Amino acid sequence: MPNHRREFLKNIAGTVVAFTILPRHVLGRGYLAPSDQLTRGIIGTGIAGRQQLNYPGTRVTALCDVDQTNLAQAAAMLDKKVRTFDDYRHLLLQKDIDFVHIATPPHWHGLMATEAAAAGKDIWCETPMTHSIAEGRQLVKTVQTYDRIFRLNMNHRIEGNFYGTNVPVKKLKKLVSSGILGWPLTITLGPQTGFSWPFSNLGLTSLPAQPVPATLNYNRWLGPAPFKPYHINRIQNFRGYWDYGGGVLAELGQQYLDPVQFILEKDATSPVEVTVQAPLQHPDAVGTWQKITFTYQDGCKIILDAAGMDANAPFMSGSKGKLYADFKSDLPELEKQLANYPDPPLAVTDFVTAVKERQTFVTNEENGHRSCTLVNMGKIALQLGRSLQFDPEKETFLFDEGANRLLNKPLRSTWK
Incomplete structure (x- = not known):
């Protein structure tokens, strides 16, 4: 897989500078776009990504997944046709996206969220937030440097019994x-x-190599992780490794x-x-x-x-x-x-409000x-x-x- 991450980040930096007219998120704190709906892109269209397709106050304009089966299933669940990608970096370059929802396996969370912040996007991220401690601190720095709104998808600070x-x-x-x-x-x-x-x-300790399905870009699924031969359990039970x-x-x-x-x-x-x-x-x-x-x-x-x-x-x-x-x-x-x-003092518990009014979300x-x-x-x-x-x-x-x-x-x- 050809991958020029340094060049991509340079492009991102240039793109952020160019975003001076269209997106609400670079037009200053307190700015409200004519539409009440926030536009969003979803990276990772498995179960977690599909659960939030119709989140109130937002509309999906782009989807991304390295598994074409998941991608097609998520796209079919939407009323309107949306752009689809198999590389999240292409999604981040879309100018009409207010925030991204990162619903991939955990080893991708920190990297994607950091690059999303650098691309001028607000972020909704599944747990765990990052795959390592140092990655987490870098994400905090980038979110704050680019003045982004970040939400970690947890609700118990907000509602319901613990x-x-x-x-x-x-x-x-x-x-x-x-x-x-x-x-x-x-x-x-x-x-x-x-x-x-x-x-x-729990993961399996013996995984004989299997053929990679034609609908899956396994190299891109691994991304930053060490290369190991494909086995279906690595995909379906990624938490076990x-x-x-x-x-x-x-x-x-x-x-x-x-x-x-x-x-x-x-x-x-x-x-x-x-x-x-x-x-x-x-x-x-x-x-x-x-x-x-x-x-x-x-x-x-x-x-x-x-x-x-x-x-x-x-x-x-x-x-x-x-x-x-x-x-x-x-x-x-x-x-x-x-x-x-x-x-206890009140906190901002509505993500749409947090994004529109540029307020820190409760799980940030x-x-x-x-x-x-x-x-x-x-x-x-x-x-x-x-x-x-x-x-x-x-x-x-x-x-x-x-x-x-x-x-x-x-x-x-x-x-x-």
Whole structure:
């Protein structure tokens, strides 16, 4: 696959300069185009991409996928004919797209989002936000440099109960801010607290090469990932391989961890230590694990107890009390006590409004990077099979060059 990424980014830079008339996103903060609808392009037309084809207040003008079957299926679901591409870079050069929805396998998220920001597009990205810690910081820098609006597709900060707690995140945040439970706090995410970790997407350790389907551009599907011979399980179960995902931790981790990070008021920092209890991992295929523990500088902990090792663990515990599902507690009249405290401040929770009015969305590039760093720290600790210390300011591991080599995934030569 011929790929001249440096030349493409140069073209992008020139294109952004040329976008001085048509798109709403370069005409200044507060500008509203004549149409109320935002135009968007979708990169990745599998299940996640097709679920958002008719998002209110927007219309799709372009689709992109390296699988022609997925691409045709998504195009057929739209009322109007749209442009289709098998190379996301061509989609990014379209001048009439306000934002892109990135719904590809995770190993593409950071790269595509970074180039979309440089192309002057706002971004809606599926989780996990990036495939590595360094990639995440670069994405934050690029989004902010080009003054883009970024949304990470997570809803629990916005609405609904937080999984098995049966309690809205805003109420949990209010409780933590009140100090009623004391400090530091420990939050446990496991089956005993309503958070399952199903190991249904484990990778296969033996994958004999298979013929590549005629409808799939496998080389482009791999993109920045190392070349490995095609096998259908790499495509259908991409989360089961370190090169493209990270198992159930990558699949559910950020959805679980981002609200917890918000609840604990850790949106601007990261843990100083991660420990793992897990079997030795295969170099290619993701395996199982029992427990991952993140510890912050102030002593707060997040415990991912996949095996339910502590059967009686509360969802949240502090020096003064404990909280269980359904807002049950060992503290008397907790609801009554909490009523005396203010609600958390409001955030922008409508993406269309955020784009039109140039306001930061509730799940954005900065807090998204921090919650994705939790996922990526856990992945690295699992791959290495050891505990790690982390500097949340420099975003590097301490005294462990092996871990630091995994801060950034090396790109295949054609994608450097």
